[in-house]
Amino acid sequence: MSRSIAIVTDFERRFIKPAYLLLLFMMGLTGFSQMPIFKRYYIADIPGLGWLAEYYVTHVIHYLGAIALLFLMAYCSTVYLALLRRKYRLTLWAHVRVILLAGIVATGVLRVLKNLPDVLFSPGFTMTIDIAHLAFMMLFIAAAIGAALTKGGWLKEI
Template identity: 50%
Template sequence: MTNLIRKLWVPVMTLMAITGMGQMPIFKRYYVADIPGLAWLGEPFTVHWVHYAGAAVLMFMVAVITIRWFADREPLTTSGTLRITLLALLICTGYIRVVKNLPDIHFSPTFTMLIDWTHLLFAMLLGVAALWSARTGRRSYTKQTESLRRI
C-alpha cells in the first residue's frame, strides 16, 4: 500500500494544484482550455468536482500515512515536520472552504476572502517546501532510528 501511495503522491498533488488554480478562471482566460484535451479546465463545475475527488483521494492517502506513522512511531525530520504542518493547514483551510460552499452556511465576504487567500498561501508554501526538500536532498519525512540503520 505504501508503494502505491508513493507512486500516487506526486500525480495527486499535481492534480490538486492544477484544479486548485482552475478554481480561479485562469485557464479559460489565458486560452489554456483551448488546447486539445484541456477543455475541461475551462469548465468551473467540472474543475470544482475534480478538485473535490482529488481531495478525497488525498485524504485517504494522508489517513493511511498517519496510521502507519502512529504504528511505527519514527521521529520526524525538520523538513518532514514543516511539510506535514503546511499540509495540515492546507487541509484545514480546504475543509473550511468546503463548509463555505454548503447551501445553508454563510460567511462574511472578508472571512471568505481570508480563507481563500490562506488556502492559496499554504498551497504555495507547501509547493515551495516540497521543491526545496527535493532539491536539497531532504526528501525523507522521518528519521531512521539506530536499530534500523544497523539492519
C-alpha cells in the same frame, strides 16, 4: 528479512508516493483552475486540456482529490504513529510540509463547509479562508521544491 521488520509493504512502497504526487498535482492544477487563467492563457486550448476551463468539472475533481487526500493522510499518519515511529522520524522538511498540508486541509474543509447551502460565514472570514488556502498551497509548493533540491525526504531512520 523477518516479517516483523517489514513494516513498510511493497504495495506501500510502490503506490503511496506516486498516488501522493499525482493527487497533489491534480489538486494544485484544479485548484489553480478555479481562477480564470487557463482559458485566458490558452492552456485550455491545448487538445485534451479543455476541461481546465470548465469550472464545475474542475470543482468536482478538486473535491474528489480532497476525498482521496484525506483518506491517504489519515492512513499515512496512523501508520506512521503506530508503526513507523519506532524506526523512523520525520525530517525537518517533513515537519514543514505536514504543517502546510494541515493548513491546506483546514482551510479547504472550511471552504467546503462554506459551500453547503445552510452554512454562512462572514465575507471577511470567507476571503481570509480563500487567501489562506492559496497561500498555504504556494508555500507548500515552495517547500516541496526545497525538499526536492536538498533531497530532504519524509522519513529518516533512527
